[in-house]
Amino acid sequence: MKVEISTEKGFMNIKVTANPALADMTGLAGNVQEEKYFSENGTIYPCNASEHDMFDYGESWSIRNNRDESNFIYNFTGGNGGNFSFYNTYSKPRFLEDLLDNKTALFEKCYGADVDAFERTCLNTWDNQTNRDCMLIIARTCNITLGNIIHDEVVRQRDELLRKLNKSPEFLTTMSNSTMLIYQNTSLSINLLEHVWDEYMQGLRFEIVPMLNEMTLTGGSFNWNVGAALRESKTRTLRFIVYDQYNMTGNHEVKLYYCGCEEPEECKFQTNDDG
Numbered sequence: 001m002k003v004e005i006s007t008e009k010g011f012m013n014i015k016v017t018a019n020p021a022l023a024d025m026t027g028l029a030g031n032v033q034e035e036k037y038f039s040e041n042g043t044i045y046p047c048n049a050s051e052h053d054m055f056d057y058g059e060s061w062s063i064r065n066n067r068d069e070s071n072f073i074y075n076f077t078g079g080n081g082g083n084f085s086f087y088n089t090y091s092k093p094r095f096l097e098d099l100l101d102n103k104t105a106l107f108e109k110c111y112g113a114d115v116d117a118f119e120r121t122c123l124n125t126w127d128n129q130t131n132r133d134c135m136l137i138i139a140r141t142c143n144i145t146l147g148n149i150i151h152d153e154v155v156r157q158r159d160e161l162l163r164k165l166n167k168s169p170e171f172l173t174t175m176s177n178s179t180m181l182i183y184q185n186t187s188l189s190i191n192l193l194e195h196v197w198d199e200y201m202q203g204l205r206f207e208i209v210p211m212l213n214e215m216t217l218t219g220g221s222f223n224w225n226v227g228a229a230l231r232e233s234k235t236r237t238l239r240f241i242v243y244d245q246y247n248m249t250g251n252h253e254v255k256l257y258y259c260g261c262e263e264p265e266e267c268k269f270q271t272n273d274d275g
Helices: 051-060 082-087 115-121 132-141 144-165
Strands: 002-008 011-017 036-038 044-046 178-182 187-191 205-209 215-218 221-225 237-243 249-259
Touching: 044 051, 115 132, 115 144, 132 144, 205 215
Parallel strands: 178 249
Antiparallel strands: 002 011, 036 044, 187 221, 205 237, 215 221, 237 249
């Protein structure tokens, strides 16, 4: 087996790589199959199991009650295998994760602890809950800086996952494909938020191309008091662009039929290219 040890931001990282020849090895250091650990009696523990469960997993492979299975040599001068019993005494640790609902007990070893500061450091913005791993590392070390590092990593991993799962925003079929504009006689108002779909609507941003000086765009509210600006433009389409929080985009074009005459009755639209 290959063991690599590195440090990052005050933490030690240990990476264990197994030799392919050990593919069928079982036991406490056995294979992780389909991201699960298997106890001796077949009980399945997920890779992200609680400390409580992982302790039980380790205990499932204990040979405490069967000395003959041990590969270690003990000095039995104490009689009746006394040293074996001494070195294999059973005790169950206290798990801090069981105290997450009791902050006083959780941080009792941290003299003068500012529990409110701990909770602010570990607060998730997306669900307004304190992050358990952040709270536990502070409880173990009484070091709020380490808690902040853990929480930053949680945020980074969540953001990376959301980016991978993210889908581009889309304009709905309710959005018009064309519109007729009459100089000095038309205003166009569209609440763009009513015509798009995205998983996180609150983070959307919009852009209009071309953005003429007669137009305003505030949030998702588009307004256009039609004047003479389009006379000088070679473009007869208006492109609406929506950006989500990860800058993925959706586009929709609207064809413009524009009359720039002083008198509206002078306008004649004979073909689809008139404007």
